[in-house]
Amino acid sequence: MIRFDQVHKRYPNGREALAGVSFNIGQGELAFLTGHSGAGKSSILKLIALIERPTRGQVFVNGKNTSGMRPRAIPQFRRGVGVVFQDHKLLHDRPVADNVALPLVIAGVPRREIDKRVRAALDQVGLLGKEKSRPLELSTGEQQRVGIARAVVAKPALLIADEPTGNLDPELALEIMKLFKRFNEVGVTVVVATHDVHLIEPFGARRIVLGDGRVMNADAGSGSAP
């Protein structure tokens, strides 16, 4: 599903975020990216969502080599990847339902279908009945779940999350992680970046440990063909 092949990423300010990263994440897998802040977790997720491009090396997502992708093709590509952010990135001037509906509206799904799927997504994250609330009327944990509902509403095959529990207390954080686990159980490939190793211990899932822009642990895969 995702393959990094000797990927280097150097930002314009000269900071080298990734220094030859290779790993493989198979279809339907749940993987955690861990490591202290600045280890390159966010850079990897940004490369997967085509928010950034690698300086060297190649990134394959869904069997496609992203380096050859033209800018015009990026919107369509992003519709196949659900992204959850630490700061939620919700539109505060619109109700919850509109926030969750956004990917469907963009994809041109008919109105009636949208209402149905928005309710289904909100139900999955336990927020049914909050459709008309504004994001700022909700708690941080609820806002994060709105963000997750938005990421999954279009039923992407790949869900990625960057520190989704960063602002939450441990109890809420665990609930959010369980939510990701549940999506993984229905076949979605899930990649979660987190610095909180204790939180992910109970899940027993694959871990890719990063440090100084390199993969530190052995069970990260070789980067050879999936």
Place this chain on the structure above:
Amino acid sequence: MNVQAYFARHAQTLVGSLGRIVNQPFAALMTMGVVAVALAVPLFLNLFLTNVRAASGNWNDAFDLSVYIDKKAGPARVQSLAKQLRARGDVAAVRLIGADEAMQEFRADSGFGKALDALSDNPLPDTLVVTPTLTASTPQGTDLLERSIAAMPDVEVVQLDTEWVKRLSAMLDILRRVVLLTAVLLGLGVVLIVGNTIRLDILNRRAEIEVMKLVGATDGFARRPFLYSGIWYGLGGGIMAIILVAAAAAVLARPVDKLAKLYGSSFHLQGLGFATATAVLAGAVGLAWLGSWFAATRHIRGIEPT
């Protein structure tokens, strides 16, 4: 995406962008006001020009030629001359004012009644008033007619005062170009004003555009609401411009009627017609759309999620 959903989405965006304008009426009214003034100025100049043209058109009888006939020519030769003139293709009418008739008119109108009795002879000649056809009623056409009549026998003098008509016509030509230039410059102004407003709108909603792009919005999708905002700015500005010009015309109508009456003319001020008003609205919307298109295309391309 099916066609119905496509139109539903556009309608929704259209209404949504209107809602956004209604939520910030002051800022939107400012932009529309500037658009309105920029449109009203050339529109008003054009209205002025149209009316001057219409008014000068009413003075077409100024193109009549007065043909004074040699006093030695007898009534028969006068009649035959009149007949010859009537037969011409560029002459619409010929009216004979006999010397006696002319004398009576002069006596009545001039107030020289008694003094004229002192004259033993009638000094006035027979006169033919020649009205050119409509197609010949141009400065060139009447010039030609004048010269060919002057060359005819028994004709003493042909009088035609077209100099002022030519000058007016030349001035109107210059004025028309000034109006056109003003319209082009201020139209460009509309494009820039709306473009700048849209640019600020986009910068204010940068975060929202980033989120949209993150979940797969194309530049075109992110641009759409701004194009509709531009259309509303244009429509609002156009309507305000029409109201401004109509108000100005209403204020001027009465004094113009009064002036026309003093000149014995039945001229009335022409307001904006329905066709012109429609064209103004279409033009305003078009220019505003263009401005928003440039701004939105340029600035939305530059916004990428980080």
